[in-house]
Amino acid sequence: MKLKFLGAAGTVTGSSYILTSGSGQSILIDLGMFQGTEKDDKFNYLPYEYDCSRLNAALLTHAHLDHCGRLPILLSNGFTGDIWMTPATRDLTEITLLDSAKVARQDKKPILYDKDLAEQTIQKFQTIEYHEQKLIGDFTVTYYNAGHILGSASIVIEDTKADSNFRRIIFSGDIGNFPEPLQQSTEFLDSTDVVVMESTYGDRLHPKEDVVATVISEINTVEKSGGVLLIPAFSLERTQELLHMFMHLKKENKIRHETPIFIDGPMGEKATLIYNQYAKLFNSEVQSDFNHGNPFEFPGMQVVHSREQSEAIYETPGPKVIMAGSGMMTGGRIVGHAAHYLPMPSTRLLIVGYQGEETLGRQLMEGNRQVMIDKQSISVKATVSDTQAMSSHADQSQLLEWLKAIKGVKRVILTHGEDTSRQALAEKITTDLHLGDILLPRLNEELGL
DSSP states (O other): OEEEEOSOSSSSSOOEEEEEOTTSOEEEEEEOOOOSSHHHHHHTTSOOSSOGGGEEEEEOOOOSHHHHTTTTHHHHTTOOSEEEEOHHHHHHHHHHHHHHHHHHHHTTOOOSOOHHHHHHHHTTEEEOOBTOEEEETTEEEEEEEOSSSTTOEEEEEEETTOOSSOOEEEEOOSOOOSSOSSBOOOOOOOBOSEEEEEOTBTTOOOOOOOHHHHHHHHHHHHHHHTOEEEEEOOTTTHHHHHHHHHHHHHHTTSSOTTSOEEEEOHHHHHHHHHHTTOGGGBOHHHHHHHTTSOTTOOTTEEEEOSHHHHHHGGGOOSOEEEEESOTTSSSSHHHHHHHHHTTOTTOEEEEOSOOOTTOHHHHHHTTOSEEEETTEEEEOOSEEEEOSTTOSSOBHHHHHHHHHTOBSOOEEEEESSOHHHHHHHHHHIIIIIOOOOEEOOOTTOEEEO
């Protein structure tokens, strides 16, 4: 087998790999957008370094934009096969791609693909259940629950025609921060020859903090001051985690019933509707909540649809919470709210997820008191806090625990992490697990397995 790295090789975003069998058949695993810095964003518009007409099929691990966001360019590059994913991923990826096409048009960014091409791509989607074994060309493919977001998967692929010791490979996808607050827990896998593994938090441990107490404190503070709490949140998973948390906090009278919580963004609303359709994929606590109503609704919840309604929030008096995308504050409605509210001392900003290098979210998290938003210099007088304990990615110890469970590993390939993260994880794998063949590939590099 051969493996080519066409994204997430030295960066967290842009995941994309092409696996070629011993007889020359090839499949794609993920085709995500590069996100974060302007430099990263430029990679999205470079020619894709592979003839996609040669691909037998494509596999998708999950619906986050950095894993699925470039899928439509497959069709522009001659791809004619099917794109396989779990049913929940199929539904979430549809809204992700359509939203991406819309946002690019609204933000007047270069157009990678339009709505028509996104819809043509969606017609290529095929679904595969967890643990179902599927023969695709020379490969057998099996999906397992990665616990990262709804429908996310690790994929085990075996080259049925291989005559070498390297015939079985695992693509971790993004591994969940187990035990997960919503999802059933990350599945541990039994054996393989090669592991292609994410390393987002490969150099750190999640802090042991009480996230619920942090959220209560932030909301109670603005309830007393009459200010606003801004929460930039990814539309998939983080939004639903917080909605579920708010539901319990209001039910338990830990935050006021009358405090309005604005969910500003149609994608978050659409994703939550899809989450409601897959109760069987949640852990026992959330499944129990489903028996007593919608676990993502509560008094004071206000879903914002249009930009006009979004701007009208500014006229709403009294304390309020505004949760909007994007999660790294690289676009979307949270940016407009940030420009409006950050100069106010009564504002609080709570960062609840990973912030890529050079993003607005990272700048604010690192304490910058003067930031550029839409080419305007904004003075930050708001109180900025963050909690890393809500991450939906496994930390270093969890990554090691997941890898340790796999028997027979001959080679580990670290991707989907900044170089500092994957170098630190490589050193820990060597010292703690005594695995010596660890590779850190570069963009467009191809390895013989």
